[in-house]
Amino acid sequence: MVWESGRKMNDELVIIGAGPAGLSAAKEAAMHGVKVLLIDENDRPGGQLFTQTHKFFGSKEHMAGVRGFQIGDQLLKDLSKLNIEILLNTVALGIFPDKNVMFLRAEEKVQNVYAQNILLSTGALEKPLMFKGWTLPGVMGAGAAQTMMNIYRVLPGKRALMIGSGNIGLIVSYQLKQAGCDVLGVIELLPEISGYKVHASKIRRAGIPILTSYTINEAKGESFVESAVITRVDTQSKSFRYIKGSEIEIECDLICIAAGLQPFSELCWQLGLKMCYISALGGYVPLHDEYLQTSFPGVYVAGDITGVEEASTAMEEGRLAGKVIAFKLGYLKKKEFNIFFKEINKRLTDLRLGSFGIEREKGKSLILSSFNLSLNHKNSV
């Protein structure tokens, strides 16, 4: 590693993470004239948008009916017309209290940049699930399998078992089937399917069984997965105990874990942001105000880092953050901003309708009220 202190300039906005939230924020801010530096650890921008081959939900204005990777293509096209600097293969190592962002470029050079504003849009990570044999090659995250087949066009296995019937589990099962993998089944610990009915019906029509009240107890194999043992669990008494004698051994070479996502909040912790645990949003999330500003002035958050939702929500939040920062820097008139602010909040509320959305909406309100509470507390001390 080589230390190179080259960048003395004071960037108006440094965005960490070039996924749906980061890209949308960059576009919105740069459109108003903000000088944006966008960094991402991957060798291509777009985050998980390019792994998503399914059509998005919601209304037309939320890009419903368009496939994730097409949305990504469009965003990148829009961005190329704007004055945005993108650094790829660049890992944000940490942020000093003077908003000095340190980053590692291509595993070789350490550089830094002083930012007036920072947007953390690092997204989320898959949650692992531990069971006997879970470390065997062939057991992987559902998102890991999705990247391998949809980005690199390599089939991660030929006979797959999916653990978890949330939207990711259902969607990836269908995509595995599309890619030519034999999906033997989706198992779900709870008595009901966790994801949207639309996805569940689609994979049932594709002939993939969904077994509820089932869990995995073992992945078997000498040097990689050769079979999986699943067991029915007692969900009726809510004890979740294994039901003896209900074990089924399934021959497979791929076990995908779709046990949910958690906000990827390492930089929040490092910077000492105020956090709170909200189960409906995937775990610890940074507290923020209604303008997405965290407990550290000038540091904003958008997308899954503030609670795991969907790409459409992440894009709306990104747009909001971009506008807020443009407004704060004086690129946008108050009247114009207020109109936008009202409109975007309505769009966000619309996206959080339905039985899944309500829990998230509650979680989001909790973030806001906790943030305000923490301010009051600080003032009173």
Place this chain on the structure above:
Amino acid sequence: MIEDFRITGHPVLDDLKERKKVKIIVNGKILYAFEGEPIAAALYANGIKVLRHTPQYNEPRGVFCNRGRCTDCIMKVNGRPNVRTCITAVTEGMKIETLHGMGEWSEDE
């Protein structure tokens, strides 16, 4: 056991544009990969799933998170141990070896 796990004729995605084939040397054996793809994807395409053995119990490990976080897929690449293969692109003539334990540096990098 050499199988091809490459996906062609996908119902939604167009086939990838003509990519440059490169030679890689995996544990002394010559295999083919496409320039720019991660080492792990190239190995899975060739049916290789065991990428390393753990230091303490010599257990096999492969790709788990596929995004450079879990470090389960580390291997020895061009003499350098502990390289995350899911986010490191293959290059022509790259020497890739199964990692045993903590691995050792070789001089040929």
